Amino acid sequence: MHMQTVWITGAQGQMARALYQQTPPGCAVRCFGRQQWDLSQPAKLELPRQNLPQLLIHTAAMTDVDGAEKDPHLAFALNGTATERLAQWCADYGIAMLALSTDYLFDGQATRPYRPDDRVNPLSVYGRSKQVGEQAIQEILGDQAAIIRTAWLYDGGSGRNFLTTMLRLMGQGTTPLRIVEDQWGAPTACDALARVVWALAQQLLDQAHGGGLYHWSCQGQSSWFEFAQTIQQIALEMGLLQHPVELQPISAVQYGAPAPRPAYSVLDSTLLVQRLGTVAQPPPWQQALRAVMQAMPPLK
Numbered sequence: 041m042h043m044q045t046v047w048i049t050g051a052q053g054q055m056a057r058a059l060y061q062q063t064p065p066g067c068a069v070r071c072f073g074r075q076q077w078d079l080s081q082p083a084k085l086e087l088p089r090q091n092l093p094q095l096l097i098h099t100a101a102m103t104d105v106d107g108a109e110k111d112p113h114l115a116f117a118l119n120g121t122a123t124e125r126l127a128q129w130c131a132d133y134g135i136a137m138l139a140l141s142t143d144y145l146f147d148g149q150a151t152r153p154y155r156p157d158d159r160v161n162p163l164s165v166y167g168r169s170k171q172v173g174e175q176a177i178q179e180i181l182g183d184q185a186a187i188i189r190t191a192w193l194y195d196g197g198s199g200r201n202f203l204t205t206m207l208r209l210m211g212q213g214t215t216p217l218r219i220v221e222d223q224w225g226a227p228t229a230c231d232a233l234a235r236v237v238w239a240l241a242q243q244l245l246d247q248a249h250g251g252g253l254y255h256w257s258c259q260g261q262s263s264w265f266e267f268a269q270t271i272q273q274i275a276l277e278m279g280l281l282q283h284p285v286e287l288q289p290i291s292a293v294q295y296g297a298p299a300p301r302p303a304y305s306v307l308d309s310t311l312l313v314q315r316l317g318t319v320a321q322p323p324p325w326q327q328a329l330r331a332v333m334q335a336m337p338p339l340k
């Protein structure tokens with residue numbers, strides 16, 4: 041079998057790890073962390089010219105949404121300029137590109153799930169920096185690139201995400217836990233998204249025109265408060281957690297995070313389902329959450 045080579049940025053990140061774990065037969069995957077490519081200084085980035093891959097999956101990003109408000113320079117360097125450099129490198133060497141982007145490009149004013157061609161209007165530095173990266177990819181690579189906007193990602197690993205943060209705070213008995221109830225989105229499991237990314241990657245590798253701008257998240261919608269309630273309920277059922285803590289619904293204003301976040305950022309995955317078929321049919325978010333938590337070790 042002819043092996044196809046795929047390189048992935050963001051080696052230690054939750055999506056890169058989920059993608060690596062699901063490496064399809066016939067693909068040789070190599071992951072690049074910040075030791076190999078430090079994307080915070082895009083001008084100094086030295087990219088290889090030989091033994092190149094057929095596809096680059098770009099997951100690395102500055103994902104600290106509040107941190108980006110404090111250090112916009114770093115956010116734009118990583119999410120904007122470094123992404124542009126990688127897109128240019130892909131164009132120069134005929135490499136296809138698949139990049140991940142975010143629901144935080146939207147301002148949250150919609151009353152139905154966002155489609156890929158809806159108007160973007162990011163509220164935060166993180167959102168604006170990701171928009172710059174998206175635009176660069178589209179201008180430089182056009183249909184040779186695919187962008188999947190996704191949302192509210194989590195895995196059951198050791199990294200920082202809403203699931204692991206909640207389980208840590210609940211395990212420590214932090215009570216009451218104050219949780220935002222007026223922001224709505226779709227919690228999305230990294231392993232579910234990874235299956236879809238690989239299906240689209242295969243189309244790009246087969247040059248079957250997988251390019252374009254897509255949305256994909258798990259199905260349904262939730263507030264952060266409902267997400268936390270569901271995490272606690274499943275954790276108690278599974279014995280991951282011994283005692284419940286009090287969950288107190290609060291507004292985003294009361295929470296007072298440095299970065300504004302959209303009040304509503306549910307994504308419409310239809311276009312990708314049409315393109316890829318049943319493999320891209322999103323599972324209900326509660327079902328995906330349960331599956332991830334079932335595979336987690338007991339809390340320490």
Ligand SMILES: NC(=O)C1=CN([C@@H]2O[C@H](COP(=O)(O)OP(=O)(O)OC[C@H]3O[C@@H](n4cnc5c(N)ncnc54)[C@H](OP(=O)(O)O)[C@@H]3O)[C@@H](O)[C@H]2O)C=CC1
Nearest residue numbers: 050052053054055074079080100101103140190191192193
């Ligand atoms: N997390 C989420 O909820 C969502 C994420 N996305 C997008 O999906 C993609 C993947 O996100 P996710 O896996 O959750 O992110 P993570 O934060 O888990 O991983 C991001 C990766 O970027 C790497 N990185 C950070 N700074 C640098 C740098 N200076 N040089 C090189 N690499 C660096 C990190 O490296 P290190 O491990 O060394 O810090 C990390 O491996 C991102 O593009 C993100 O914008 C979209 C919607 C939701």
Ligand SMILES: Cc1cn([C@H]2C[C@H](O)[C@@H](COP(=O)(O)OP(=O)(O)O[C@H]3O[C@@H](C)C(=O)[C@@H](O)[C@H]3O)O2)c(=O)[nH]c1=O
Nearest residue numbers: 103105142143144191192193202205218219220264295
């Ligand atoms: C820890 C915590 C957070 N929150 C709130 C703050 C915020 O409104 C919401 C989520 O906070 P977090 O910091 O966990 O998540 P946040 O950084 O907003 O997550 C985002 O990450 C980027 C990368 C994306 O692209 C988005 O799709 C989204 O997943 O929950 C509480 O209400 N109580 C808490 O104890």
